[in-house]
Amino acid sequence: DAGITQSPRHKVTETGTPVTLRCHQTENHRYMYWYRQDPGHGLRLIHYSYGVKDTDKGEVSDGYSVSRSKTEDFLLTLESATSSQTSVYFCAIRDTYNEQFFGPGTRLTVL
Amino acid sequence: DAKTTQPPSMDCAEGRAANLPCNHSTISGNEYVYWYRQIHSQGPQYIIHGLKNNETNEMASLIITEDRKSSTLILPHATLRDTAVYYCIVDSNTGNQFYFGTGTSLTVIP
Numbered sequence: 001d002a003g004i005t006q007s008p009r010h011k012v013t014e015t016g017t018p019v020t021l022r023c024h025q026t027e028n029h030r031y032m033y034w035y036r037q038d039p040g041h042g043l044r045l046i047h048y049s050y051g052v053k054d055t056d057k058g059e060v061s062d063g064y065s066v067s068r069s070k071t072e073d074f075l076l077t078l079e080s081a082t083s084s085q086t087s088v089y090f091c092a093i094r095d096t097y098n099e100q101f102f103g104p105g106t107r108l109t110v111l
Numbered sequence: 112d113a114k115t116t117q118p119p120s121m122d123c124a125e126g127r128a129a130n131l132p133c134n135h136s137t138i139s140g141n142e143y144v145y146w147y148r149q150i151h152s153q154g155p156q157y158i159i160h161g162l163k164n165n166e167t168n169e170m171a172s173l174i175i176t177e178d179r180k181s182s183t184l185i186l187p188h189a190t191l192r193d194t195a196v197y198y199c200i201v202d203s204n205t206g207n208q209f210y211f212g213t214g215t216s217l218t219v220i221p
Contacts (some may be wrong), residue, residue, distance in 0.1 A: 042211030096204075098160075104153065105153070
């Protein structure tokens, strides 16, 4: 599992509230990613990071922001959650062999 | 957008080889072919990747055609635990995103 944890694993929140998801890695990999997965879709990239304070947008970044103040943590924030952001969120790292390893996922429900 | 095309579903008898095809006709010379699988609601799991030569590891074999426009993932002796969605991805290892597509849902039948 490449030492990747995600928290929380499950969250139910209401529309309009802010939500922060955390991804933590223990192996000092430079690249970290946030994906979302919805029924009928594969994983879609939200944001990624290529180092501390270095981030960039992915395919579906609208409504999301990220921060990486430490190598080991990559935070995904929904400033004002909407029902369309109900999804399963996966964090991943990329190792030195260019393989991506994924965390266990966070199931977010926005009511 | 995903740069690959895969059949949406396949069945395979337990103990037989599962051959999962992938079309990547627009692949560039510096792009690798990666295979991942996702079991139920778990995070995707890396299986294998290659550039142009065939590759084998403890999980599977990857056969890439000479023109690199298609590939086949082979699970030599499928078990019930291999039931999953299998994703074929092409990527140039630039550090940017993987495009996952919708994959192939493989069901191994007892």
